[in-house]
Amino acid sequence: MAETYTFDAKDLAEIKKLIEKYPEKQAAVLPVLWYAQDKFGHSDPSVQKLVSETLDVPEAHIRGVVSFYTQYYEKPIGRNVLDVCTCLSCHVSGGYDMLHYLEERLGIKAGETTPDGEFSLQSVECLGACGYAPMLQVTNDKFVNHLTREKIDKLLEDLRAGKEPEFESNPMPQHQKES
């Protein structure tokens, strides 16, 4: 039995603001899906239906959009999603080693979720942190750069304890030299 999801008055007020940014309601599909996913943790069919009804956009269209963009989760997923970049710069800098280490640590393969629902692991395409490879992103949010086994151990420990990673600033090396 699929859960039913709803937006409350506060949500609808926020969504109204999102819609007002655009001349047409349909343009708010991506932002409203983001909003829904932040609230419900995924964009499964019942969430898609809710977004479709809220925006008065055909449900099939919403499904097409959700399945096109990789960051929307088409079904419920682990509480922490670890997106390990294995593309180009990360690939040549040991991205797959980090992915395999995580697979080993979590006892799952990329694309799977741990039985306790705590972690999902994915191998993803370039995240735009090529200079700080290898790296991963935690649940569509913070980047964790310059991965090492130790750093991964620490990260898993923190996440298990409910501690989200901090934003890591990567200043331009030029600045550091000068300052």
Add this chain to the structure above:
Amino acid sequence: MPEIFIDNKRFEYEEPGKVLQFMLDNGLDLPFFCYHPSLSIPANCRQCIVKAGMPVFDREKGTFEVDENGDRVIRFFPKLMTACSLDLADGMVIHTHHTDELVKQAQADNLEFILINHPLDCPICDQAGECPLQILTYKYGPEGSRFEHKKVHKPKAIQLGPRVILDAERCINCTRCVRFTDEVSKTHQLTIISRGDKNYPMTANGQTFDDPYSLNTVDICPVGALTSADFRFRARVWEMNQTPSVDITNGKGSSTWLWTRDNLVLRVTPRFNEAVNDHWMPDAGRLAYRKFNENRVSRPHLRPDDSEQVRTSWNNAQLTVLEEIEKVDADDILIIGSPHASVEDNYSLRAFFSSKGVSKFYFVPHVVPGSGDGFLISDDQAPNTNGVRALEFEEINDKKLIKLIETGKPKLIVILDDDLIGRTSLTMDHLKQSWTVVMATNHSETTRAANLVIPVTTAAEHTASYVNVDGRIQRTVPAKETLYTNRRLNLEMSMGRLDHYGTKFDNWVSDSNRVDCIPAWEFLVRLDADRDTPEWVSSRQILDEIADSHPAFTGVTYERMDDENGIQLKLEQVSEAKTV
């Protein structure tokens, strides 16, 4: 006039347009999949690729630059262009596969790409034989494939909706189906999901593709990805005959093709008619194939006394009707024409009973208000309401009909093909007090209540005309033999391969599907036994007579209907709203 040079041949064009459509209009060949003249142009299949260029204009001289041979200097676009999306331009030069090796190679490359993940299961695919991918591959494709990897696997035999089955592996992502639901039927029920070579069309989760026009996506699917749940695995297209006809399930009268094999109609598909239905038709009209095949009245049925109906001979049926007519005064006869029957049948009904002294002729329009959609489904459930009206039958509603029966107490009632009880205009009891003749194509509650049932031909078996809700008259051509017609003798009927080459020993060739029925007009002619020669020997003669005698039909002939895809009549009452 602006000009365009295609493969070194000069063409003139008047209206702005796209190169591919212009080439198709001029009978030139170019392969394509995603393009459809009635849908938007995504240019995504990349198959209609051509080399295109424009002459170089020298502004100073005010003329086109010419080379040493005096030919125009052509600046070609750096990339090959898709002809479907390329606007015609004055002086444009196009090279297709006929005159350019790169274009030829590009078309073959493209087909090789399309085929790498295509299952190549033509032997078990319903589309085989009428498959653009199959046809174009033979004509333009590479001789083999260099792809030696595992193909991408996708869902197969998915019931997308009650009438449409999806094989996602066969899909080539032309998006015609998605565009159809977005742009034509506007139900927006389909989308492409996922991306890259994992793409395929799908509905929203848990939604069923129940679009009332869903089967059009099967027609326009250029491969066997979408097939008809009803028709799949029924027949190979090359075994069937294709006959032009008209949708008789609804007042719009979409132009159709009837596909028959061994005298069964196996499917109904839309026939292009710009004035009526473009390339489309409603799903409901396609179900008419069952009406043509199933539950048919075959041989006259007579009810002696109050017992069950029994089959009887045509001779006995004729004599019985004549006897019943003799028994009563003309004023005691109630004649009910039918919007479900053709112009010719209604006319001959009227003509025959006029000669017997009957002066009043009625019909009950079959309209379900609100059931139409303003597109190809009308509130009017019958194909010929306007035709009966134009023949000056008096239009009455259910109440009036019941009143006529209850107060007039007719002794003889003649109903032309119309299930008045089934559609709840009447009840069984209303017919009990009279002797009732029903001329019908199919068994129904009305035929069960009748004293005599005369089996008549359906639109799939006769040549006859119907006037749609907009006042357009169109005609049918017999597609299916009755016991008394013969494909080889009736020159209007199409002959398929099986008819030419099939034998009685082919397991799908039989006589069992020929119904013992005749056109209603023919039965009425037979009733007129006093004449030395029959009044009409064909429906064509009837129509000619109508055209001569009824101003609304002036100039109408079968030939003109064929040539012009139907003829718009000038009727007083044509709008659907007035039929309510």
Add this chain to the structure above:
Amino acid sequence: MSTDWKSYKPLLVPAIPDLHEIKVYEKNGGYKALKKILSDKKKWNPANVINEVKTANIRGRGGAGFNAGLKWSFMPEPDGKPRYLACNGDESEPGTFKDRKIFEFNPHQFIEGAIIAAYAMQIEVIYVYIRGEYRPFVQKLQKAIDQAYDNGYLGKKIQGSDFSVEMYTHMGAGAYICGEESSLMESLEGKRGYPRVKPPFPAQRGLWGRPTTINNIETLANVPLVINNGAEWYLSIGPSTHPGPVLYGISGHVNRPGVYEYPAGMNIMTLINEVAGGVRGGKKLKALIPGGSSTPPLRADMLDGVSMDSDSLRQAGSMMGTAGMVVLDEDTDMVEVIWRISYFYDHESCGQCTPCREGTGWLQKTLRKIMEGNGEMRDLDILLAICHGMEGRTICALADAAAWPVRYSIERFRDEFEKKCKKTVYAVA
């Protein structure tokens, strides 16, 4: 040019602490260019602003390198109906990670540039499209936009003038193709990111069918520099055919990877060896992917005297792209690298056009076969034939981007590919 790089002071992302705060930005000359225009609208009428930017020849920093001012001039005359500026912060070409520096460290310079662009093209609504993976950076930019609104640089009647413009951020959700300008517009309209057929071009029919210009973030960050200092000054930075400061993103096998700002036209070996501290572990350089994954890789011996500008790179046999340089050392398995790039394009092809949808997968599968040691010599010919069938045959350039790395690495590293293919030994009966 390469002689004085050591004394170069960054202009796009200057080394000023807290520059992302509007007060700090203003104190350091921020929003001066905008005020300059708005205070003398006669001198700085829209046509003149476009001319100045056109003269400065700011080459688009998103990869195509098209003159930004010239692009602006394609916008039709205003007709009273909406027209849009879409700022492209999708930045998803592997090897590229520069715009995030602007979002994080100097967002106001981009905002100012975008406002000036809107003024020049008489646009009243700006959308900033940023890839969904950059959520933390979207938040940083949003904060800066809010500050700009609070200080009267965005919104109605900017700085008391009659010029008004709104700026909204729009977050993608994971699709490389949305960096392609027409696909970006589809995504902004809430659809699947399918590139549009051109013509019509965005300046004719863009967002919601209205004239639209799409500019890269870094490109727009250059605009205030041009207005403040003049086109002539701008042209003096780097080669005049490709002038101005460039954010070089250097990654891969170097000692000090990161984003560096220097004039365009920097010598490649200087960038690798001096700026980025040389190849990691003292190894030899094998190859360079100069401007993001789609630009053809160059062998180390092809890099002598080559500089990071479009002309020099074209002569060398590659492209400037996004200046996202991926450095590969001598131990790199080129087949593996090219397979991984192919895998990326296979994953990111939107699936609209046949050659790309099918070709990217075919390339990837064939390269995988070779990488795993099952290749045959004819696979190389097949790869080249696939590339030929993809290049220039699709609506957008993703097919080309997928084909070039394969085509040029087979050409330039053929021995490596052949070695893998020849491993297959068939038993002869």
